Amino acid sequence: xxxxxxxxxSAPAAVQERFLDGLTTGERIALPYLFEFWAHPHQxxxxxxxxxxxxxxxxxxGKTRAGAEWVxxxxxxxxxxxxxxxKRLALIGETLDQAREVMIxxxxxxxxxxxxxxxxxxxxxxRCLVWPNGAEAMVYSAFDPESLRGPxxxxxxxxxxxxxxxARETWDMLQFGLRLGDDPKVCVTTTPRNVDVLKELLExxxxxxxxxxxxxxxxxLAESFLEEVRARxxxxxxxxxxxxxxxxxxxxxxxxSREMFRPAxxxxxxxxxVVAVDPPAGTGKAADxxxxxxxxxxxxxxxxxxxxxxxEDASVQGVSPxxxxxxxxxxxxxxxxxxxxxxxxxxxxxxxxxxxxxxxxVALKAVHASDGKSARAEPxxxxxxxxxxxxxxxxxxxxxxxxxxxxxxxxxxxxPDRVDAxxxxxxxxxxxxxxxASPRARTLG
Numbered sequence: 516x517x518x519x520x521x522x523x524x525s526a527p528a529a530v531q532e533r534f535l536d537g538l539t540t541g542e543r544i545a546l547p548y549l550f551e552f553w554a555h556p557h558q559x560x561x562x563x564x565x566x567x568x569x570x571x572x573x574x575x576x577g578k579t580r581a582g583a584e585w586v587x588x589x590x591x592x593x594x595x596x597x598x599x600x601x602k603r604l605a606l607i608g609e610t611l612d613q614a615r616e617v618m619i620x621x622x623x624x625x626x627x628x629x630x631x632x633x634x635x636x637x638x639x640x641x642r643c644l645v646w647p648n649g650a651e652a653m654v655y656s657a658f659d660p661e662s663l664r665g666p667x668x669x670x671x672x673x674x675x676x677x678x679x680x681x682a683r684e685t686w687d688m689l690q691f692g693l694r695l696g697d698d699p700k701v702c703v704t705t706t707p708r709n710v711d712v713l714k715e716l717l718e719x720x721x722x723x724x725x726x727x728x729x730x731x732x733x734x735x736l737a738e739s740f741l742e743e744v745r746a747r748x749x750x751x752x753x754x755x756x757x758x759x760x761x762x763x764x765x766x767x768x769x770x771x772s773r774e775m776f777r778p779a780x781x782x783x784x785x786x787x788x789v790v791a792v793d794p795p796a797g798t799g800k801a802a803d804x805x806x807x808x809x810x811x812x813x814x815x816x817x818x819x820x821x822x823x824x825x826x827e828d829a830s831v832q833g834v835s836p837x838x839x840x841x842x843x844x845x846x847x848x849x850x851x852x853x854x855x856x857x858x859x860x861x862x863x864x865x866x867x868x869x870x871x872x873x874x875x876x877v878a879l880k881a882v883h884a885s886d887g888k889s890a891r892a893e894p895x896x897x898x899x900x901x902x903x904x905x906x907x908x909x910x911x912x913x914x915x916x917x918x919x920x921x922x923x924x925x926x927x928x929x930x931p932d933r934v935d936a937x938x939x940x941x942x943x944x945x946x947x948x949x950x951x952a953s954p955r956a957r958t959l960g
């Protein structure tokens with residue numbers, strides 16, 4: 516669903532002119548403050564019953580604006596609930612300074628979002644916003660949960676809950692204070708982190724969640740910022756958290772957890788090395804990612820005693836077929852790989868042809884996917900559970916994707932190309948016929 520503003524912006528110029536010409540002077544003045552017209556879907560409260568609305572988003576995804584506008588919707592035009600009493604809300608940030616500078620006076624804060632005739636006054640001595648209709652919002656710090664013992668509220672806006680120093684204590688004290696009105700609610704705006712209080716909140720039946728990556732709000736962000744952070748952090752654990760707004764460790768049914776990634780330390784002599792390639796879907800999508808993973812095996816003892824080592828994630832993105840084929844061949848040369856394994860479902864003969872154009876002498880093996888991604892991944896995940904697969908350093912992006920692969924499928928953005936390549940590599944070495952090949956001694960310098 517698109518906002519009204521985005522629909523108008525994408526319309527022909529003549530349609531835009533007719534829309535603006537049809538507005539009265541009052542409507543033109545009010546339009547900048549009609550948030551329902553400008554908002555992205557994740558910035559609007561869900562329908563139905565809920566007590567806590569959690570907005571998970573990447574940096575700059577518009578969470579603060581959504582929280583500020585929700586506060587506006589709670590207090591503007593509200594009539595006294597009983598003689599002498601108006602709406603009372605709590606605004607809670609990590610610190611008092613952050614609550615004041617971000618939630619109230621920030622570029623997307625309450626003051627900036629409020630129309631002139633409904634703008635609240637800041638009473639610094641009370642740490643309180645007071646609206647013309649008498650509604651109030653008191654500011655609190657997550658460093659001082661005891662300050663919430665006693666006050667009572669009709670609702671609350673909680674910002675960056677996942678980074679609060681005393682999150683559990685502060686959240687609990689707030690719950691006891693949400694006891695005014697017929698239906699007290701709380702809006703939580705946060706970048707996700709693996710903290711218990713947030714995970715438990717997301718699991719409550721009275722909680723609803725909206726979610727958006729940083730790019731959802733790209734119209735209000737510098738393009739250079741998006742290019743830089745994506746180039747640095749795309750598909751990393753930090754990027755999943757801070758840009759995609761994904762709480763990696765909360766994915767139910769994940770096949771891999773961080774504890775399963777055993778560090779390789781000094782890589783021993785390897786009997787066999789392969790490079791696995793998961794090509795992009797189609798030949799004309801240069802922006803798609805090509806998964807390229809290098810892995811080796813130590814064939815000591817019986818097959819169930821063999822150990823695999825994931826050596827390098829050489830995946831590339833935004834390159835032509837010749838570009839990713841060159842990256843795969845170069846990885847094979849770096850590691851003296853016995854062969855390059857590639858998925859033939861995606862492009863089939865074209866993939867092998869492009870690889871041989873880069874290096875006619877490269878040894879290739881085409882593999883075909885007869886099962887779904889999760890079904891192929893489960894036997895490999897079992898090897899990790901048995902402690903038989905080890906990771907070299909520098910595999911953060913691959914590991915982040917692995918933690919989003921579940922029995923239901925991939926829970927992240929896009930396609931799990933790195934994970935697919937890993938699965939093909941380890942399957943070839945440990946589970947497929949290739950894993951039973953004659954050992955070939957090789958020493959790493």
